[in-house]
Amino acid sequence: xxxxxxxxxxxxxxxxxxxxxxxxxxxxxxxxxxxxxxxxxxxxxxxxxxxxxxxxxxxxxxxxxxxxxxxxxxxxxxxxxxxxxxxxxxxxxxxxxxxxxxxxxxxxxxx
Amino acid sequence: xxxxxxxxxxxxxxxxxxxxxxxxxxxxxxxxxxxxxxxxxxxxxxxxxxxxxxxxxxxxxxxxxxxxxxxxxxxxxxxxxxxxxxxxxxxxxxxxxxxxxxxxxxxxxxxxxxxxxxxxxxxxxxxxxxxxxxxxxxxxxxxxxxxxxxxxxxxxxxxxxxxxxxxxxxxxxxxxxxxxxxxxxxxxxxxxxxxxxxxxxxxxxxxxxxxxxxxxxxxxxxxxxxxxxxxxxxxxxxxxxxxxxxxxxxxxxxxxxxxxxxxxxxxxxxxxxxxxxxxxxxxxxxxxxxxxxxxxxxxxxxxxxxxxxxxxxxxxxxxxxxxxxxxxxxxxxxxxxxxxxxxxxxxxxxxxxxxxxxxxxxxxxxxxxxxxxxxxxxxxxxxxxxxxxxxxxxxxxxxxxxxxxxxxxxxxxxxxxxxxxxxxxxxxxxxxxxxxxxxxxxxxxxxxxxxxxxxxxxxxxxxxxxxxxxxxxxxxxxxxxxxxxxxxxxxxxxxxxxxxxxxxxxxxxxxxxxxxxxxxxxxxxxxxxxxxxxxxxxxxxxxxxxxxxxxxxxxxxxxxxxxxxxxxxxxxxxxxxxxxxxxxxxxxxxxxxxxxxxxxxxxxxxxxxxxxxxxxxxxxxxxxxxxxxxxxxxxxxxxxxxxxxxxxxxxxxxxxxxxxxxxxxxxxxxxxxxxxxxxxxxxxxxxxxxxxxxxxxxxxxxxxxxxxxxxxxxxxxxxxxxxxxxxxxxxxxxxxxxxxxxxxxxxxxxxxxxxxxxxxxxxxxxxxxxxxxxxxxxxxxxxxxxxxxxxxxxxxxxxxxxxxxxxxxxxxxxxxxxxxxxxxxxxxxxxxxxxxxxxxxxxxxxxxxxxxxxxxxxxxxxxxxxxxxxxxxxxxxxxxxxx
Numbered sequence: 004x005x006x007x008x009x010x011x012x013x014x015x016x017x018x019x020x021x022x023x024x025x026x027x028x029x030x031x032x033x034x035x036x037x038x039x040x041x042x043x044x045x046x047x048x049x050x051x052x053x054x055x056x057x058x059x060x061x062x063x064x065x066x067x068x069x070x071x072x073x074x075x076x077x078x079x080x081x082x083x084x085x086x087x088x089x090x091x092x093x094x095x096x097x098x099x100x101x102x103x104x105x106x107x108x109x110x111x112x113x114x
Numbered sequence: 115x116x117x118x119x120x121x122x123x124x125x126x127x128x129x130x131x132x133x134x135x136x137x138x139x140x141x142x143x144x145x146x147x148x149x150x151x152x153x154x155x156x157x158x159x160x161x162x163x164x165x166x167x168x169x170x171x172x173x174x175x176x177x178x179x180x181x182x183x184x185x186x187x188x189x190x191x192x193x194x195x196x197x198x199x200x201x202x203x204x205x206x207x208x209x210x211x212x213x214x215x216x217x218x219x220x221x222x223x224x225x226x227x228x229x230x231x232x233x234x235x236x237x238x239x240x241x242x243x244x245x246x247x248x249x250x251x252x253x254x255x256x257x258x259x260x261x262x263x264x265x266x267x268x269x270x271x272x273x274x275x276x277x278x279x280x281x282x283x284x285x286x287x288x289x290x291x292x293x294x295x296x297x298x299x300x301x302x303x304x305x306x307x308x309x310x311x312x313x314x315x316x317x318x319x320x321x322x323x324x325x326x327x328x329x330x331x332x333x334x335x336x337x338x339x340x341x342x343x344x345x346x347x348x349x350x351x352x353x354x355x356x357x358x359x360x361x362x363x364x365x366x367x368x369x370x371x372x373x374x375x376x377x378x379x380x381x382x383x384x385x386x387x388x389x390x391x392x393x394x395x396x397x398x399x400x401x402x403x404x405x406x407x408x409x410x411x412x413x414x415x416x417x418x419x420x421x422x423x424x425x426x427x428x429x430x431x432x433x434x435x436x437x438x439x440x441x442x443x444x445x446x447x448x449x450x451x452x453x454x455x456x457x458x459x460x461x462x463x464x465x466x467x468x469x470x471x472x473x474x475x476x477x478x479x480x481x482x483x484x485x486x487x488x489x490x491x492x493x494x495x496x497x498x499x500x501x502x503x504x505x506x507x508x509x510x511x512x513x514x515x516x517x518x519x520x521x522x523x524x525x526x527x528x529x530x531x532x533x534x535x536x537x538x539x540x541x542x543x544x545x546x547x548x549x550x551x552x553x554x555x556x557x558x559x560x561x562x563x564x565x566x567x568x569x570x571x572x573x574x575x576x577x578x579x580x581x582x583x584x585x586x587x588x589x590x591x592x593x594x595x596x597x598x599x600x601x602x603x604x605x606x607x608x609x610x611x612x613x614x615x616x617x618x619x620x621x622x623x624x625x626x627x628x629x630x631x632x633x634x635x636x637x638x639x640x641x642x643x644x645x646x647x648x649x650x651x652x653x654x655x656x657x658x659x660x661x662x663x664x665x666x667x668x669x670x671x672x673x674x675x676x677x678x679x680x681x682x683x684x685x686x687x688x689x690x691x692x693x694x695x696x697x698x699x700x701x702x703x704x705x706x707x708x709x710x711x712x713x714x715x716x717x718x719x720x721x722x723x724x725x726x727x728x729x730x731x732x733x734x735x736x737x738x739x740x741x742x743x744x745x746x747x748x749x750x751x752x753x754x755x756x757x758x759x760x761x762x763x764x765x766x767x768x769x770x771x772x773x774x775x776x777x778x779x780x781x782x783x784x785x786x787x788x789x790x791x792x793x794x795x796x797x798x799x800x801x802x803x804x805x806x807x808x809x810x811x812x813x814x815x816x817x818x819x820x821x822x823x824x825x826x827x828x829x830x831x832x833x834x835x836x837x838x839x840x841x842x843x844x845x846x847x848x849x850x851x852x853x854x855x856x857x858x859x860x861x862x863x864x865x866x867x868x869x870x871x872x873x874x875x876x877x878x879x880x881x882x883x884x885x886x887x888x889x890x891x892x893x894x895x896x897x898x899x900x901x902x903x904x905x906x907x908x909x910x911x912x913x914x915x916x917x918x919x920x921x922x923x924x925x926x927x928x929x930x931x932x933x934x935x936x937x938x939x940x941x942x943x944x945x946x947x948x949x950x951x952x953x954x955x956x957x958x959x960x961x962x963x964x965x966x967x968x969x970x971x972x973x974x975x976x977x978x979x980x981x982x983x984x985x986x987x988x989x990x991x992x993x994x995x996x997x
Contacts, residue, residue, distance in 0.1 A: 030144060031151040049148060050175025053141075054183035060126065061187055069140075079144045 015047065015055050016064075017098055020083060020091040023065055027082035030056060056081060064090045141184055149174060195508070196515060203516035207523075213488065214520070217481050220885070221524025221573060224474035226531025227878070229566045231470045233536055233558055235463035242454045242551035245380060246317040247411065251450040252421060254284065254408040256443045260718050263700050265404025268397055270432060270440070274408075277428050280421035281410040285312040287381065288391060288406050291655050291820075293850035296362035299839075300850030302655075303345075303363070306381060307391040315411045316380055323357045323372030326390045336392035339363075340372035345386040361387075364657035365848040377554045381407070382454065384548060401439035402779070409450060422447045458951070459550050462871055465626075465948055469875055472623045473882050474573060479612045479619075480889045482577040485517060486605055487896055489581035510582040517578020518571065525570030532566070533558050544866035580608045606900070610929055613893045617933025618940060620879075620886040621970055625941040627879035628962035629952050630872040636954030637800050638865050641693070644733045646857030650831030651692055652838075653852040655820045666817035667748065669845065674725060676841040677825065682834050684826040687728030688813060690721070692822040692857075693798050694864050697722075701809070702778040705764065706786070716778060719760055719807040720798070723816045729793055731826050739771040739791030746812035753812060755791040760807035777809075787811075800864040801953055824857070831856045868953075883970070887977045894926050895981035905985050906993025915986035922985045926978040934967060934974075 022028065022036055030052060038046050047055075059065045064087030069077045083091065129137060149170050156166035171177065207214040245251065254274065255264050266274075266286065275284040287308045293300040313325040320340050330336050339361055341350075350356040360367045368389065379385075397405075412421060429445040489496075496509055540556055547553065584605055660666045670688060677686050691697020702716035726742040729735075737758060746753050754775075761770045774786045795805040813821070827834055835854050842849060855863075862869075898905075905918050942958060949957035 029147070031148045048175050049152075049173065050177075050180040051183075053145060053148075053180050054187055057184040058187040063126075076147060076150075077143065078147055079140070 017094040024083045027080045029078040199512045199515035203519045222527035224477040225528030227470045229532035230535030237555045238463045250412045253453040269401040280416040280424045282413040284410040285315040286406040292363040302852040303386040305387040320372030321375035330390040333392040336390040338371045339368045340388040343376040379552045478577040482580045485581045513582040514578045518574030521574030614933040618937035621937025624879045624966040627875035628966045633952045634872040649857035650825040652854040680837045682829045685731045686825045687731040689724045704776045723813040724810045735794045737792045742812045747814040753790045754787040755810040757808040759805040890977040902993045906990040909990040922982040
């Protein structure tokens with residue numbers, strides 16, 4: 004299991020915001036979803052997941068609510084705020100720009 | 115968007131701050147829950163419960179570590195942010211001592227000046243008098259609607275005092291002027307005659323001895339005095355045995371029964387003593403002479419409004435009882451403080467506050483610019499922080515905090531400067547200021563410190579807004595790139611705004627100062643045509659024994675003839691009140707054959723008594739008819755000479771010589787007066803905007819008890835003073851010559867206050883100019899620095915040094931021109947606000963505007979030129995190479 008240590012902090016934010024933009028989830032479910040959607044390529048170590056989530060909460064981009072979960076316990080569910088949605092749009096744009104620039108370079112053929 | 119962001123997360127942050135335990139517990143729960151779920155998943159995959167749990171924990175990584183990191187992100191709430199920023203800011207300031215010292219000093223001077231002037235304005239506007247119960251004291255006065263004459267008549271005072279219930283006591287007082295005799299040279303003293311309850315009403319009792327008894331308000335029993343502390347120190351060396359000593363006033367002996375505590379100043383002005391108010395029976399009955407002032411103490415349950423209502427009722431009763439006497443006057447009841455603060459003074463104080471505020475604004479612009487330049491140098495630091503997760507707003511907040519920290523340091527030092535400034539003010543303010551406020555109150559008090567706090571905060575935010583704002587716009591990528599060579603457009607724009615703003619503000623300030631200076635000089639040199647340097651002036655107050663008009667007339671005639679024999683005296687005259695001497699005596703004129711609707715509609719003119727040679731001495735011309743001569747005496751027909759303005763006003767288009775009129779206020783069956791001449795106009799008060807209507811009567815027919823004398827001399831006037839004194843002594847050795855001075859000095863004393871204001875404004879204007887020069891220099895130097903590559907390219911392409919210089923200068927000049935234009939427009943608008951404070955020149959005085967604009971243009975151009983010259987010395991090779 005490779006630790007996604009190359010993921011800069013900013014990119015992790017983008018991923019989390021996107022996932023939460025689709026539906027509210029709790030921490031465990033987020034990490035499952037991420038693994039599932041990316042085909043196990045992107046995995047976040049649980050230890051760095053929660054600090055990232057808390058930071059997003061402090062910035063006001065996600066908000067948290069305690070809900071009753073399946074096994075009759077409380078679970079903390081995060082969801083995207085309106086502010087967060089704007090942030091997500093911006094981060095997506097930035098990411099697209101960056102990745103397409105990199106792709107262009109990578110696609111260069113040998114002269 | 116930034117404010118919404120903060121607002122949104124406030125409950126969250128508050129919770130982190132105040133309910134830490136709860137939040138920590140929730141964090142625990144959350145993580146435990148995650149591990150639980152993980153464990154369940156692994157059990158599902160076939161692990162044993164024990165192994166599943168262990169595996170889940172391992173996979174999680176350090177639980178405690180994670181919790182700590184979560185707590186760390188939370189710890190980033192605004193109070194801790196602030197503390198971090200402050201510490202970081204302090205560190206940065208320490209690292210660049212040059213910048214810090216310059217910025218802190220500049221801010222300290224600006225803030226200090228603001229605080230000092232605020233303290234002055236505070237005293238003038240809010241605390242001119244310091245009395246213990248000032249809020250419960252009211253001033254009661256009658257106001258004549260036609261002439262604006264204010265005061266209270268003795269009879270009305272007695273009636274009001276006995277009838278009013280809203281006041282627990284009403285006291286009367288009157289300024290008196292006497293000669294201190296019994297010394298080699300009599301000395302003029304100012305004192306106050308008061309009713310016995312005066313000290314209890316105002317709430318300050320003599321520190322030594324006692325105050326007055328009611329029975330001492332009778333002539334003959336009133337030979338007691340309470341001295342001022344200053345007089346006691348000066349004439350009795352502060353000896354405690356002063357009580358019972360004798361003081362000779364106007365040749366009569368008075369016994370000292372008390373001494374006032376130090377720093378007591380009511381009424382305002384320097385008074386040497388207080389004595390009981392003893393009036394003759396005739397004076398007591400007068401209902402028309404507004405000779406007294408009244409101050410009352412509100413009863414514990416009363417308020418000002420109900421007191422006003424009660425007095426209105428009382429006044430209506432009195433007016434019904436005495437319709438003739440009380441006609442044309444209303445009663446005014448106001449808080450004592452309001453009586454002292456005149457609009458005029460308030461406006462000057464506010465003007466000065468505006469001036470120092472402008473200076474501080476210019477200083478903030480300079481510092482803002484400096485900080486902007488520094489921020490660019492820190493671009494990489496900022497970029498790294500941002501890449502590590504700090505939001506733009508956090509970084510902007512940090513810049514703002516640094517700026518406020520800088521301002522705070524400046525503010526603390528500024529308070530020290532303010533204290534120093536206040537003491538300078540106290541020692542340099544002209545004595546006229548003591549007539550409008552008690553300078554003992556002038557100090558940096560808690561209100562001033564609160565003001566300083568506010569100003570400091572505002573200055574810090576203002577100066578820091580530019581770099582902070584700029585930060586929210588900057589692009590990280592650009593800054594991370596090596597060298598960051600490209601000019602960030604936002605920064606240049608902001609710099610230009612600063613430059614234009616500074617130039618505009620400086621222009622407005624300098625125009626204001628210029629107007630004040632022009633105003634002052636036009637007044638000070640107002641009477642140059644009559645050669646005031648060769649006029650000696652002084653004042654005499656005749657003591658009571660000259661109350662018989664014949665005695666007074668004889669005295670004056672003899673005195674005049676004696677001084678005319680003094681060698682060096684060309685001519686001598688006397689008049690009730692010289693121009694510029696604060697004299698006023700409004701009277702109403704009744705012209706036979708003209709119907710007036712009511713007695714309040716009678717024209718009001720100023721009455722003066724004069725000697726025949728007076729007009730000649732002050733070079734006033736007789737336009738029609740004749741001047742006074744020895745024919746005019748007691749017993750001969752009553753004559754009058756009127757000023758041109760009065761002639762124009764009362765007999766327009768006609769020759770008034772030979773016309774008759776009556777003066778309403780003359781007590782006896784008012785005789786008809788015949789106009790025998792018209793004399794040229796003369797300005798009476800330095801602040802008059804038009805000529806007054808003045809009526810002159812021969813002194814032989816109406817000798818007053820107090821006269822001004824004026825002598826035209828061939829030698830320097832003051833040299834003849836001792837000769838004049840000896841002539842006076844020969845006639846009566848108990849009369850003092852008061853205020854001997856040349857006419858020039860007399861006029862100057864009226865303009866002292868204006869001169870002081872003009873000097874202050876010039877001083878601050880100069881500071882603003884220096885700050886602006888520094889600002890322009892800095893901006894142009896930065897601009898040259900940034901454009902080095904461009905310059906290098908141009909030069910490599912063959913442009914001469916001169917051409918490059920022209921290019922640089924052109925852009926700076928256009929900015930300065932914009933600043934000047936904005937400044938001129940602003941000035942045109944703002945000077946209208948202070949138009950009422952400017953005399954002798956219009957608020958849009960062309961000379962002032964032109965001079966100031968030229969000065970500022972020249973200076974600004976120089977400030978551009980010198981750093982721009984550096985652009986000529988750019989080595990194209992170096993510039994192009996230097997990325």
